[in-house]
Amino acid sequence: MKTFRCVCGNRLYFENTDCLQCGRKLGFLPGPLALAALEPAGKDRWTVLTPPDQGPHRFCRNSGDLDGCNWMIPVDEPEPYCLACRLNQVIPNLSKPGNRSLWIRIEKRKRRLVYDLRRLALPVIPKRSPEDEAGLAFAFLEDDPGELEFSDAHQSNHILTGHAHGLITINIAEADDLERERRRHELNEQQRTLLGHFRHESGHYYWDRLVAGGPLQDRIRAVFGDEREDYGEALSRYYRDGPRPDWQDGHVSAYASAHPWEDWAECWAHWLQITDTLETSVAIGLAAAEVLDGDVDERISHWVDLALKINLINRSLDQPDPYPFVLTTPVIDKLRLVEEVIRNSAFSP
Ligand SMILES: [Zn+2]
Numbered sequence: 535m536k537t538f539r540c541v542c543g544n545r546l547y548f549e550n551t552d553c554l555q556c557g558r559k560l561g562f563l564p565g566p567l568a569l570a571a572l573e574p575a576g577k578d579r580w581t582v583l584t585p586p587d588q589g590p591h592r593f594c595r596n597s598g599d600l601d602g603c604n605w606m607i608p609v610d611e612p613e614p615y616c617l618a619c620r621l622n623q624v625i626p627n628l629s630k631p632g633n634r635s636l637w638i639r640i641e642k643r644k645r646r647l648v649y650d651l652r653r654l655a656l657p658v659i660p661k662r663s664p665e666d667e668a669g670l671a672f673a674f675l676e677d678d679p680g681e682l683e684f685s686d687a688h689q690s691n692h693i694l695t696g697h698a699h700g701l702i703t704i705n706i707a708e709a710d711d712l713e714r715e716r717r718r719h720e721l722n723e724q725q726r727t728l729l730g731h732f733r734h735e736s737g738h739y740y741w742d743r744l745v746a747g748g749p750l751q752d753r754i755r756a757v758f759g760d761e762r763e764d765y766g767e768a769l770s771r772y773y774r775d776g777p778r779p780d781w782q783d784g785h786v787s788a789y790a791s792a793h794p795w796e797d798w799a800e801c802w803a804h805w806l807q808i809t810d811t812l813e814t815s816v817a818i819g820l821a822a823a824e825v826l827d828g829d830v831d832e833r834i835s836h837w838v839d840l841a842l843k844i845n846l847i848n849r850s851l852d853q854p855d856p857y858p859f860v861l862t863t864p865v866i867d868k869l870r871l872v873e874e875v876i877r878n879s880a881f882s883p
């Protein structure tokens with residue numbers, strides 16, 4: 535991600551709502567992907583001091599007391615919610631203790647995802663109705679333990695994080711660090727993060743939008759495998775028997791070996807993670823700006839070098855490797871295809 539500066543020169547985080555140095559109010563503008571320093575200009579109206587040439591803006595309805603969003607909307611747009619919050623179909627019950635802090639964490643990751651997607655010029659179009667399969671929406675749901683004793687364990691009171699027909703469901707328990715770590719352990723995963731869930735599920739959504747029936751489908755099938763293999767059966771087999779013993783040869787994670795769709799979603803998530811971290815490394819002076827314009831192989835080799843350094847620094851701090859993955863040649867071939875799909879989508883209507 536880029537880094538941002540206030541008009542006073544202070545370096546800012548993407549999530550900031552106030553400058554701690556000059557006290558100015560801050561808000562994020564999803565159009566120019568910039569964190570703006572603001573000056574009040576009347577009720578619900580703010581003048582943008584930086585970046586230049588922006589009209590007056592107001593805050594998203596989830597800002598203020600809700601503390602759920604720092605994004606803005608141009609005043610001449612009628613929408614009450616910002617681009618990121620417009621995607622919400624269901625949010626947790628905020629009157630229930632604990633839910634509000636989980637929701638705020640979830641919203642932070644969702645805005646990072648939307649930033650990722652817009653930076654890559656991917657379409658982010660809110661779903662208008664259940665029938666609208668082209669649009670994207672989110673449902674942030676919680677398990678309903680109150681009903682567990684009345685039904686068998688396989689019924690739907692366990693919310694599964696997943697994607698279907700443009701709707702991405704996130705179980706809000708994944709925003710609880712202890713619970714997520716417990717699940718990571720139980721499922722024997724190398725990495726399990728909240729933003730990783732968003733990136734992975736968005737991969738399923740963009741498969742439907744950009745791969746299925748598209749010009750690259752045959753090439754993707756040749757590299758990732760045939761996605762017409764029964765999905766439910768493949769997942770049951772994965773959870774029953776574990777990953778294929780040779781998964782490390784051709785897959786970025788064990789779970790990626792469960793089914794070609796999961797392989798795609800895992801590679802997609804990795805590509806978003808790689809490109810975002812490379813952008814950050816340029817923004818903080820760890821890499822030259824040309825890295826971002828390099829071809830896919832140059833970017834991957836920069837990433838392999840950077841990931842090694844990040845892991846080494848973390849080992850010095852006695853922390854686990856933040857990137858505990860090996861990019862084998864078959865995995866790099868898959869990442870190239872993800873990059874090609876994303877690059878092509880920027881030129882499609
Ligand atoms: Zn400032």
Ligand SMILES: [Zn+2]
Pocket residue numbers: 594595596597602603604605615616617618619620
């Ligand atoms: Zn918002």
Ligand SMILES: [Zn+2]
Pocket residue numbers: 734735738795796799
């Ligand atoms: Zn998946």
